[in-house]
Amino acid sequence: MKVLKDMVEGGNSFWDAVWKRYLKHELNIFQLEEIIEGRLKFSGGTLKGLLPLFHIEERDYKRFKDFLRNQGITKKRLVEKINKKASHSSLKARYSSPDK
Numbered sequence: 001m002k003v004l005k006d007m008v009e010g011g012n013s014f015w016d017a018v019w020k021r022y023l024k025h026e027l028n029i030f031q032l033e034e035i036i037e038g039r040l041k042f043s044g045g046t047l048k049g050l051l052p053l054f055h056i057e058e059r060d061y062k063r064f065k066d067f068l069r070n071q072g073i074t075k076k077r078l079v080e081k082i083n084k085k086a087s088h089s090s091l092k093a094r095y096s097s098p099d100k
Contacts, residue, residue: 001031001034001035003017003018003021003027003031003035004017004035004038004039007053007054007055011055012055013054013055013056014050014054014055014056014064015056015060018032018035018054019067029071029072029073032071032073033073033078033081036050036068036073036078037078037081037082039053039054040075040078040079040082041082045079046075047061047064047065047068047075048061050064051064
């Protein structure tokens, strides 16, 4: 996804790479959640851990949390989605592998 590439390789902040595109409707809520969810795995499972990954200043942490909350995105919801996907993946792997 170009947005992630812009942040990871280009060093663009969340505000430039994601927020602006979201406000222009270039990203939808599902894409926004996917971006947050995907990086949450690398943040130690905390929203605060996303700050360096998203090139967000510490002083903008409240702004970041408020933005997510206003979009209906909570850490609890993201963690539930991650766990659901992990559970689904392990079940899929278990039942799709051939018996020996």
